[in-house]
Amino acid sequence: MRFTARLSTLYLILLSSRSSATEETQFEQRCSDLTDSFNAVDTDILLAEYVAQGTNITFPEPVANRCLKFAISLADMCRLRLNVTTSSTSSVIVEVFMPTNWESKGERFLMTGNGGLGGCIQYNDMTYGTSLGFAVVGHNNGHAGDTGLPFFNRPEVVKDYAWRALHTAGKIGKSAVSHFYSSLINKSYYIGCSSGGRQGLKAAQEFPDEYDGIVSAAPAVNFHAVVAAGSNMFKITGPPGSATHLNRDQWIAVHQMVVGQCDGIDGVLDNVIEDPMKCQPRPEELLCGPGQTWTSHQCLTAAQVLTVRKIYSPVYGNDGKFISPRLNPITKEFVGYLFMYGGVPGYIGDEWYKYALYNDPTWSIQNDFNWDVVDHDFQQDLFGVGTEKTDLTDAKNNNTRILMYHGLADCMITSENSYDYYEGVSRDMGLPSSQLDDFYRFFPVAGLDHCTSGDGAWFVGGSNQYTTAGALNIDPADSVLMTMVKWVEQGIAPDTLTGRKLVGGVVTGEKAHCRHPLKTTYKGVGDPNLASSWECRTA
Numbered sequence: 074m075r076f077t078a079r080l081s082t083l084y085l086i087l088l089s090s091r092s093s094a095t096e097e098t099q100f101e102q103r104c105s106d107l108t109d110s111f112n113a114v115d116t117d118i119l120l121a122e123y124v125a126q127g128t129n130i131t132f133p134e135p136v137a138n139r140c141l142k143f144a145i146s147l148a149d150m151c152r153l154r155l156n157v158t159t160s161s162t163s164s165v166i167v168e169v170f171m172p173t174n175w176e177s178k179g180e181r182f183l184m185t186g187n188g189g190l191g192g193c194i195q196y197n198d199m200t201y202g203t204s205l206g207f208a209v210v211g212h213n214n215g216h217a218g219d220t221g222l223p224f225f226n227r228p229e230v231v232k233d234y235a236w237r238a239l240h241t242a243g244k245i246g247k248s249a250v251s252h253f254y255s256s257l258i259n260k261s262y263y264i265g266c267s268s269g270g271r272q273g274l275k276a277a278q279e280f281p282d283e284y285d286g287i288v289s290a291a292p293a294v295n296f297h298a299v300v301a302a303g304s305n306m307f308k309i310t311g312p313p314g315s316a317t318h319l320n321r322d323q324w325i326a327v328h329q330m331v332v333g334q335c336d337g338i339d340g341v342l343d344n345v346i347e348d349p350m351k352c353q354p355r356p357e358e359l360l361c362g363p364g365q366t367w368t369s370h371q372c373l374t375a376a377q378v379l380t381v382r383k384i385y386s387p388v389y390g391n392d393g394k395f396i397s398p399r400l401n402p403i404t405k406e407f408v409g410y411l412f413m414y415g416g417v418p419g420y421i422g423d424e425w426y427k428y429a430l431y432n433d434p435t436w437s438i439q440n441d442f443n444w445d446v447v448d449h450d451f452q453q454d455l456f457g458v459g460t461e462k463t464d465l466t467d468a469k470n471n472n473t474r475i476l477m478y479h480g481l482a483d484c485m486i487t488s489e490n491s492y493d494y495y496e497g498v499s500r501d502m503g504l505p506s507s508q509l510d511d512f513y514r515f516f517p518v519a520g521l522d523h524c525t526s527g528d529g530a531w532f533v534g535g536s537n538q539y540t541t542a543g544a545l546n547i548d549p550a551d552s553v554l555m556t557m558v559k560w561v562e563q564g565i566a567p568d569t570l571t572g573r574k575l576v577g578g579v580v581t582g583e584k585a586h587c588r589h590p591l592k593t594t595y596k597g598v599g600d601p602n603l604a605s606s607w608e609c610r611t612a
């Protein structure tokens with residue numbers, strides 16, 4: 074087969090020099106040849122094949138593992154799938170998508186991140202990157218599936234999750250791309266959300282010369298605090314049926330109560346709170362009077378009101394030690410109910426403590442979670458997974474640009490966590506925002522849930538957002554990724570981040586989200602769905 078293809082390539086070259094058909098054949102040939110031509114230590118090539126635009130790519134990852142099962146290719150590209158050994162007991166699967174138009178699109182490299190407990194390759198972020206001509210790498214973070222089970226008694230797998238898979242996949246991915254195109258990579262970028270946001274900041278902290286631009290969204294930075302705050306939710310709510318628990322309908326009522334109390338603060342009634350810091354919900358509004366019940370009056374008991382108050386309060390551990398800021402006060406109750414306050418312990422905390430921290434399958438949030446567990450987790454900080462370092466001097470000196478954004482309606486990782494990290498960097502480096510702006514900018518995005526969707530102008534062209542209907546019809550020029558490219562390659566730093574309200578595949582509004590510490594402020598007149606009706610003001 075290969076021999077025939079080579080002969081026909083030669084034939085075509087002789088007949089018509091540099092016809093596009095020839096280039097295509099050569100590209101396909103060079104791609105399948107990677108099996109022989111690309112050699113790297115500790116690396117097995119699992120697949121090297123040409124994939125045409127529009128192909129439904131399916132993945133060999135095991136089924137019940139919380140990962141996507143397919144993605145549609147958005148470019149003609151070469152797909153390389155590698156298995157890289159990281160220790161005698163661990164390995165990482167690396168995918169490299171290399172589009173045909175890479176040379177004419179700026180010779181850019183893009184690394185994508187993961188989510189949750191790790192092991193899902195973000196294929197939609199990868200295909201999106203190839204549609205813009207990037208060579209894109211994704212990896213499984215050292216284990217298959219968004220599950221903590223593979224951590225059980227395998228510390229090397231935890232190490233991959235904390236940082237090594239990212240570092241390894243970046244190195245091997247870059248060498249594969251340079252080899253395939255016989256060319257040096259011009260600029261390197263990173264994009265990821267949630268755990269992927271944490272990985273982006275990990276790169277900024279520990280591998281500051283590997284990326285020119287890092288886009289970190291809703292980062293699970295300060296990992297131990299994020300896991301603790303999520304796990305503590307179950308302690309607050311108790312299981313369904315307990316006196317402290319609220320059912321789904323009751324949380325919908327709470328959501329409407331918060332909207333009623335806080336939506337107007339920013340001058341626009343649109344289910345979006347522009348600055349949640351100004352919203353202090355008062356759940357006592359829903360308290361039942363004597364003889365009243367949920368059934369008769371849609372009101373809450375005192376115990377339930379206290380639950381709501383606790384959920385919207387900061388979290389303190391042993392000896393009153395501050396652990397985490399409060400949950401955002403306006404969130405999509407559906408996702409929040411599913412993952413945070415529905416009375417079922419979240420799998421992330423449960424599996425992290427069980428399999429990574431204690432190596433004890435009998436451990437459970439229900440029976441064993443307390444503040445000593447949290448202290449132990451912070452103190453162990455397995456392989457630096459906490460990602461708490463606030464000194465980004467090396468990143469600054471390497472000219473690495475960092476763009477962080479966080480949805481202000483995020484119900485999984487509170488956006489206050491990102492403010493805290495940003496202000497920590499400011500203090501640690503002794504740089505006011507005007508100077509952090511040179512290399513590190515933070516954009517709070519009102520009306521964005523966790524990574525994707527929301528009631529506001531949430532679509533910024535970011536990680537996890539390209540699964541949404543209509544997303545691909547939006548001009549990518551002011552997407553967060555191309556905004557970063559402009560910053561890195563043309564020195565045009567973004568003052569605002571363009572967000573669009575995307576409903577049922579249709580854009581119904583637009584907003585230019587201001588960078589912290591400026592506040593996106595309604596001018597008081599004009600259609601609030603127009604970006605021009607808002608401006609950036611000092612608080």
Ligand SMILES: *[C@@H]1O[C@H](CO)[C@@H](O)[C@H](O)[C@H]1NC(C)=O
Pocket residue numbers: 129130131143145
């Ligand atoms: C892609 O293939 C998978 C697996 O065969 C299938 O479930 C999915 O519906 C396909 N997607 C499209 C858009 O054709």
Ligand SMILES: *[C@@H]1O[C@H](CO)[C@@H](O)[C@H](O)[C@H]1NC(C)=O
Pocket residue numbers: 119156157158159163164
């Ligand atoms: C990857 O390599 C490791 C050995 O390092 C092996 O245990 C594992 O089964 C391989 N995975 C795949 C998908 O080939």
Ligand SMILES: *[C@@H]1O[C@H](CO)[C@@H](O)[C@H](O)[C@H]1NC(C)=O
Pocket residue numbers: 176178179180259260561562563
């Ligand atoms: C590499 O990037 C620079 C901008 O940083 C650009 O001027 C140049 O054209 C790019 N080179 C290639 C080969 O695309």
Ligand SMILES: *[C@@H]1O[C@H](CO)[C@@H](O)[C@H](O)[C@H]1NC(C)=O
Pocket residue numbers: 279280281282466467468470471
């Ligand atoms: C760039 O980062 C590396 C670490 O990856 C560090 O050793 C080096 O000092 C940094 N460069 C500068 C100019 O600070």
